[in-house]
Amino acid sequence: MRKIETTLPTLLADIGTFYEARKWHFLSVNGIDLGEGKIELQWIFSRYGIKDEIVIYYALSDYTTPVPSVVSLIPSAFMGEREIVDMFGLTVEGALRGLYLDEDSLPHPLRGES
């Protein structure tokens, strides 16, 4: 497992140079609440055919900053992005709320209490 730090403004350029569809399998977008309004966002990739090769791009952010969408590079990423929009109440370009949650559900279940 390799973890590479990136930032939200440079995310698209970083993943664009890194990702090749024939080489890397895109796993998912993940978010981890760090408390005090901070969140760690992760984009997780694994290599086809090679043992235990996982690359995680991570960026630290807060809940108000819009997250760039990687759908233009990875067409299957829209599911993961809709999920973090639901679970953390983030804004991602082109991703709508309502994959899992209804109007009367918790607004952003995985965000910390703060």
Added chain:
Amino acid sequence: MKKTIQIPLGSQHISLLEPIRFKFECENEKIIGVDADVGFVHRGVELACTRSFEFKQVGYVVARVCGLCAITHSLSYTLAVEKLLGYVANDRIKYLRMLMVELDRIHSHMLCLAHTAENAGFEALFMQIMADRELVMDLQEAISGNRVQFDFIAIGGVNRDLTPELSALIHKNLELLSDKIDTLLGLFDNNWSLSLKYKGVGVLTLDQAYTYNALGPLARAAGLATDVRVETSDFPYEALGYTMVLESTGDIHARNFVRLREILNSIAMCRNIVDNLPSGEIQEKTKGKPSGEAVVRVEAPRGELFYLVRGNGQNMLERVRIKTPTFSAIPAMMEVFKGSEYADAPAILASFDPCMSCTAK
């Protein structure tokens, strides 16, 4: 004037085990656009894993994410926690875990095949495969004590041991099953009415498989050589006779064939496991509380299951991230529907073996 019509499928439909709603945009009989609503079974397991349950209990909670691949869920979680605790299981525990995962794969694949046959209108074949599947269900009940939702895996080992009588029963039932799968292989290949429903229908090309990150039997039917069993080193799969099953056409027929041949491969591996079972304890004490971050991938029947667990040295975990196979397969699924006939939609859907309770958690 609008040229297309919208036809819904679901959320309650005879061909669906679970609630999912599709909105098909159809031009005459052809589907040109798909919209899917997958959130009907969202319960909120991820939050409960970090708020309501301690890390020793969570293994039994995540098993309830999905009843079909419950064992892979508890296995991935347990592996992740064991990595954080710095515990390495002995060979007997590893072998017993692999045995249950492979048995689970066999019964899940057979259920999918039965369901695909039923949705293609072949009710008799559905009944036949369901009858054959009971051989595996009996094995699971004999080994673990329950037919589905067997909480077999615990942190630090497994909950039940394999006795010599059980090994004999496993050999007997797998022998019977292997003959039946051989017959099914011929039937799926040669039956004329099945070939009309399966061959050339619902094609996922290799390029699409790469672009939409297909996984599991879906990817292998399209010729994409990916299998987490060879991409991780947690279990000695190669030593026990694992071979990757690949097809090239990517249609429903190829997916059925990948499943049938994987069942044969799993049967061979189960026999090897039972024959070469090492001696040792089945349950060992683990010390400490999980701290740090661990990533685990396990090949579930439908593809790759991914767990990310982060702990901070306390009883409650900080984050349990579950990425399930069907969740990743949905983009590819929506792509395959486009261009096929509406009448084939239930069969195509069943051939993906979608698991909505996995997807929505």
Added chain:
Amino acid sequence: MKFFIPFRKKSPWILHYNAGSCNGCDIEILAALGPKFDLERFGVINTGNPKQSDIFLVTGPVTYRSRERLVELYSQIPEPKVVIAVGSCTTTGGVFRGMYNVEDGIDRYIPVDVYVPGCASTPQLIIDAIVKALDILEAKSKEIEKPFKLFGAIETIGNKLSRLNMAKKVELHEKN
């Protein structure tokens, strides 16, 4: 009407709906319909259509999004109908009790006649439940067919004379 009564008992059709369960009970229902347990020997068939069903098999603790569908399906089944809650989480919420997107059990929304325990319920339990449901179904059909007669007196409800409670069902012993 009387002509159909024996047949309804012999062949109840079931409608299955997953209201957020983990699939475990659903595949056990399928297994119960399959050849080994052979629920179909009671004339049971799984229909996808609520309007043709007699028994409503529900699994799952009712997630928020499936609430409306559950009640809608229930109200579309014609009387007499029997509801079976299959599995621990359907009866009480089970392991999902208290999670943020579930209601604890289906009896918050629809009346339940038979509760089936177990996580997951075994096919044997499901068969037992359906046999039990057959009796309840028969009793309910008899109840529907009892005639009404005017027994009670005119009552005063809120300063108004009301005949609402006059009509009562004829009990069996009174008929003879």
